[in-house]
Amino acid sequence: MNSPDVSVSVPQATSIDAFLTENAPNADIQRFPGNAEAIAAFQAGRVDAVTLFDRSSIAARQKLGSGQIIVPPLVEPRPSSVVMRQESDLAFVNWVDEQIDGYYKSGQTQLWYEEFLSDFGLDPSTVPAIIRERL
Template identity: 60%
Template structure:
């Protein structure tokens, strides 16, 4: 079939219009922030790990912990409901990528994670790595644990796991799905120590009534962060960055932390603060 120049131009214009419409649809695809407001919930990844997240065993509700308090506050600012979604430290990234959750607090911004998810520029808080060890286990430095006969429990695929693998690789490192399983192994005597960041160990020591908490030298203090799904629309990332920075600089993050400690029967003065400006 023979087509004249006018027909060809008209056809190309039609194709161009089609691509323009398609491009417009793509451009209008809602980002996470818009989806949250449309859905009416902020989905926060949670895992049993006091003082960050704590579920009431009687009601099954996630009702305490710094991450729960912050999640509820951020949901309220957005005018939506707080929706906790159970994950593990090892499955949180996949949950974000699979659009099962909108964010996860207390995930450190490692290079490996940053390749898969986004992190805000401002830190969430600061904390130190520690161990809950048998009372008779001599621990002053990390090298004291770097022995084949020392059994250490750690949550799998966590920052602690990576650090132990690189620093005390000679130890018998046993990896568990999450904090509760690692702590249970210590309680049962299957390991000599459990490595977590200092705050969760305070709650564990309080509950178990046994063992000693040590911050081995050289002390490993670092910032923690919030993981979010990677997307072209950066509105949610920008909002989270601004919001957590506001909570931190106003002292609200520290107050939520201390609130949990008091509710758990611990004196906040016995624990290192989560603000680096307050560290001595």
């Protein structure tokens, strides 16, 4: 993607925009106000690719009925989080943390994600994994 011959749309002022700017400075990066506009540019053939978070890419591909999701070799996975009210007793917070860690390490998180994708009408084998070790 790091070529002036490749045009890429991206939602402006996002972490994806910053990542693309840093890692593909030679690409023809076209910035749009949001996901919808970046996708519309791709759909209209005004750009060669659209760069989005994987969940947005999955939804767009499903809606458009075409396209290919590619995870570049230089990927920067980010953990998800759980927000909880601050308490002086951390017992419940620690329990939640242990549960989430256990679901992740056992692969349960990936199984739930694949179930969601199937329910959404997508073949999980055509979508990037949610577990970073499988990217």
